[in-house]
Amino acid sequence: MKKNAMGRMVPDKIGDRIVTPYEGIYTRRPEGRKAARWQRFTDNQGSKVLHSIDETIDRVGLKDGMTISFHHLFRDGDYVINQVLDACARKGLKGLRLFSTALFPVHKPVIDHIKSGLIDRIEGSMNGPVGAYVSQGGVLAQPAVLRSHGGRWRAVEAGDVEIDVAFLAASQADVMGNATGVFGKTPCGYMTYSGVDAQYARKTVVITNELAPYPVFPFDIQQGWTDYVCVVDEIGDPDSIASGTLQITKSPTRLHIARLAAEAVKYSGYFKDGFSFQGGAGGISLAATKMIGEEMKRAGIVANFIMGGVTKLLIDQLNDGLCRKLMHGQAFDRWAIESLQKDPGHAPIDVGTYANYDGACATAMLDAAFLGATEVDLDFNVNVNTHSDGRLLHGIGGHQDVAHGASVAIVTIPTLRGRMPVIVDEVTTITTPGEVIDVIVTERGIAVNPRQPELKDRFIKAGLPVKELADIKAEAERLVQPVKTPVFGDEVIAVIEWVDGSAIDSVFKVEGWK
């Protein structure tokens, strides 16, 4: 174990890979050459089309110990990961590394596959049951690795993770493997995450429930990246993509936070024609995004782009002419997918363009962004991965990418969840270093990072309720009830990577609570 620049202990190695401790937000730059992709060749007389996952596993030569990758666009409605893992189990495979972009409650069967030894390593987000299970420790051969969207792209391009077989759900594909998630009977949205998997995997399999005439166009995945097209009955349920969090909050407290966040953008100094922001999908962010739209209308200004996980609200803002382009990170509801099918201003981009750590990604062009947190601390550090009870229940998503990219990164949080404090002395897990968080908006006031004195002045001049973060914390603490705190073991069950591939924190095994 080594201590990194945040004072957190991180392992020396994960498997054979030497861990680089986090040294600062921009200290490590990509250099030299990327990993080399594999040549592909399909016999001119052959066909890429297969009709069973079992046969596909044989054809790609999947073996014990290999790494398999997936995307999570169907979110809690995904059928592909479970189908492929069941097929792997039937083959008696062991020791696979699971490299999905994310796991959801629907992937609870992964726990059984860990117990059976089919999966012994995971790199990727674990939302819900698998994360909770892994938090108990002792179940994987090495710590899990969590990365941001951009960080995962970087890791593959840098060769940190070599994918043996990518299994990519696509709602429409042709015989040559041009594939899309936007069209077809069960669309999941543009395959934002999968370009890097498709390009770098030793073998790339498109799994589809709809073979369409050649050529499928527009395509998210190109035929030249695809080795096989596996046609199955079902790949996922689009109705499960949207979840309950996609409603604008009705809570007066949260609406107040949203109002303050919108005001913070309005008086940030960036609010003018041609500005840009990232909307969020949580209840507060949605409300704040809506309020900014109303402010834009009043001011008669148009954003060059709005970006984010896309919901009906952002589609409405695009169609209302509030932005010149809507940059698409992920579809969060069916309106987002329908819009991708027809709105020329709706611009799907891959995660490389969105957030690759090359200093020139789309998040770096953001003026303002709304972000969430499970905890923040007095150094403005943010935790989005673990709860205060120590359990690993969420992925990083684009949090780090957006926070370090946006000129004004705004975290919107209530000071209490139930009677638990959200502002703490020290976050359980550091996901995003305070250095890149500019503003924390709560129902009790707005705290500005001391690194941003001009921003603070602007807010004060505008009459916004600016307070010290410590004061907000103190106010909230009077209402806090005593909570059980986790007892951590020595075992590192997961490592949180910063966007540059260094380790910013470790998540330790939860032995119990006191």
Add this chain to the structure above:
Amino acid sequence: MKKNAMGRMVPDKIGDRIVTPYEGIYTRRPEGRKAARWQRFTDNQGSKVLHSIDETIDRVGLKDGMTISFHHLFRDGDYVINQVLDACARKGLKGLRLFSTALFPVHKPVIDHIKSGLIDRIEGSMNGPVGAYVSQGGVLAQPAVLRSHGGRWRAVEAGDVEIDVAFLAASQADVMGNATGVFGKTPCGYMTYSGVDAQYARKTVVITNELAPYPVFPFDIQQGWTDYVCVVDEIGDPDSIASGTLQITKSPTRLHIARLAAEAVKYSGYFKDGFSFQGGAGGISLAATKMIGEEMKRAGIVANFIMGGVTKLLIDQLNDGLCRKLMHGQAFDRWAIESLQKDPGHAPIDVGTYANYDGACATAMLDAAFLGATEVDLDFNVNVNTHSDGRLLHGIGGHQDVAHGASVAIVTIPTLRGRMPVIVDEVTTITTPGEVIDVIVTERGIAVNPRQPELKDRFIKAGLPVKELADIKAEAERLVQPVKTPVFGDEVIAVIEWVDGSAIDSVFKVEGWK
């Protein structure tokens, strides 16, 4: 020098690169890994925008002996190559390798840059004056290398050619380097050729005359591939993209050839709903393409796709519902560009998808295609590069790619040009081996490759004028006038690569004519 499987002599080496003699159409497959691309990093506070080519050359670190690349989408209206070479000359650079996709008469100043020593190697097509000049020999440090569109893409991916700096003309770009050739004041069409240059070059420069708000979308070149955006006054003249050859022929002889070619497609066995063909841009091909459209209407069938260099004729066929998709290789007139801006069925693809040598490119999906020739011989070998006078005046274009991909590759030629024979005993240069040419259509009849007996039977049953190629040649020879034949020297001035990177023929210095 070594003799290859076509009996042609090819050099042992070109510079340091060992030449692989051609061994057959499918003997060499891409294996292992591709070349590794370079990491890029732009400082978060920096900008990619520069305002002079001279400054750009300094910033990218262009040095003597390096390789610079360009695309030819503006064709004879390109201003970028000459501007960049002039700037290189001002810097006093020497010994550059010019790796443009093609050169046109407008690039005649390249000759002076060869004379001055600025350019000492060329890899790429040389249409017109530069080719004629190089044909005289003794002017370049090593033989030029000509590749098909797909072969060039393959060569870069395989690492056969390492690009130091790509200078890519784009009619619109943003500050991060998202760039397009489709929109803007002076569009040149989708940047089909340039994806591979942008990805693999050590430094990638987008040269544009129009900086647009971020993000430019849709983009042909992604910001993640771009190091600098150089803003200049003019990049090219779109009105010079279309040339006189884009007219449907009015010659009765050529119209007769077109009619026979259309009939050949109709009776090929592939002419049914869902079929596909590549239209050509020459006068005969255009006429034949129009006639096929009329046959499709009569038969009530729709093509899954039509592909090719795109002209108004193909746009009309797309809009008439004659095809489900129009796959776009290159814009040949302003209608093609206007259509790219608005027709969702018009599908721009990069050359990797079009013709990369991976056994699974779009050309491999073609049922039928029309191709040209300067000469054909009795083994069905085709020459498109040199004239019978020995001079290298044309590039390969997509000839090899389409010929080896299409199920029925049809060469349409008059038997005489002036009083010169087109069917010869042995072609001056082998561009495309006869093995992949299925049909040769002349005004005197249709010759079918003996490798395609079923096709010949179908044509005979349909009452088409099927003849032996030797008989057609003999008929034409009665009308031939004596011609001057070239006297070749020993010096190889260019090597013609087959799609797999092997050398299918050499072009020798022309010492004179007798």
